[in-house]
Amino acid sequence: MAAAEEVVKDVGRAIEETPVGEKREREEEAETMAPWEQHASVISIPRFDYTAPSSLLHHSHSGFLVTCSIKREKSATKEAMSILGKVLLPLGEVLKSSDESKRPKLCAQETEETGENLNAEDLKPAKESVNEEHKSLMSLVKLTKSGLLLFTFPVDNSTDTTDIVSRVFQCVKSGALKAPVWCHRIFPVQATCALTEKELQETVSKLVQRFVDDKQNTLSTPVKFAAGYNRRGVEEAKGKIQKASEVLDQCPLLDRTKCFETVAAGVKAIVPDSVVDLKSPELCVMVELLPLSRIPNGSYVAAVSVLPHKLVSTKPKLAIKPLVPESKQKKGQN
Structure with a gap:
């Protein structure tokens, strides 16, 4: 019934x-x-x-x-x-x-506007x-x-x-x-992983190895790389908590510096002589924190990709290129 x-x-x-x-x-x-x-x-x-x-x-x-x-x-x-x-x-x-x-x-x-309680x-x-x-x-x-x-x-x-x-x-x-x-x-x-030092480093290394093995990608010596990290929603969450350290205690890799160190370790594990170049990187490691619904508090998942320079823009920050150039978007809005 x-x-x-x-x-x-x-x-x-x-x-x-x-x-x-x-x-x-x-x-x-x-x-x-x-x-x-x-x-x-x-x-x-x-x-x-x-x-x-x-x-x-x-x-x-x-x-x-x-x-x-x-x-x-x-x-x-x-x-x-x-x-x-x-x-x-x-x-x-x-x-x-x-x-x-x-x-x-x-x-x-x-x-x-709908909010539902989580079920087991x-x-x-x-x-x-x-x-x-x-x-x-x-x-x-x-x-x-x-x-x-x-x-x-x-x-x-x-x-x-x-x-x-x-x-x-x-x-x-x-x-x-x-x-x-x-x-x-x-x-x-290209891949997702839990936002932990071990999983992120392993995921980055796996994707960098795939990038290096791809014959379509030509790399110089030393290999130049850059890393980008988007923590969408984390800043808002920090503002609601009295101590930002409480968030970092839950997940140390929410700290940008710690995340970049982990990414760099993953890159150098595959390409030891690689160097950081923010202006003209040959490979770009992008990490995106995914604001997933219906997951336990304190759990964080990241999307990770290693992309060629042609797909990213480096100014004002490292990011995937827009589908329509920003100049054309503004022109179309006027």
Whole structure:
């Protein structure tokens, strides 16, 4: 009986009227979109995969971290689906669908204002066995930070995310892809790991070795490298705690200096004669703290990539290049 009541509640939630904020967002989008784009915009937002955060705590995943306009996450999700669909897979297969066979694994997307208490079931490690037919599909992962989207591939997926982002840049530059409106940057996640000294150093070393072994990358002697570290949301958290040391006690690598030392150790373990060069690095080690939802307090997961210089900008700080040059973005806004 209780189960039947729960089903009724789920159905009721599913047919609730569109929130005013979301309706207004859609109306504003429609004003600037051509008819065929308006038709495409009715694509339903993919469901969050609530097993993903738990899996990220226990396994390394590749994927994409997308930065977007704040409060435009839904619009950016549709746009990212379109971009990745054209470059990576047929649009309908980019993200996990919500058909009957997968509903037990996926939960309906929540609005940004919704806050739910964690259940013990949410923290259980994700099953290691993944259905073969879903091997190539990505999951949409819920984050606690606005202006960010995270898409992940299943464990041990060998998709070259760096190559995909390179192709996105080429397509946007050539005009094969329309310049994105809501998505600003797409960071190719090569691996994820717990934000500990041991795991981060091992992950960096593994990715640097892969970079060095790639014959497409030409390296000089000594090899010049740089490191970038984004701790999105950590600064806000520190402001709410009386002593910043309490946060660092939980995770020493939240300290930028300690993180850079660990990254450098990982690089030098593979390329002993490497030197830091912030102006023209040949390889760039990027570390992104992932503000995951539904993980235990004190647990931190980082996305790590080793990228060629052509994909990054060094000023004002080391970062993945924007999909549209900032000068063009400003010009288009005026």
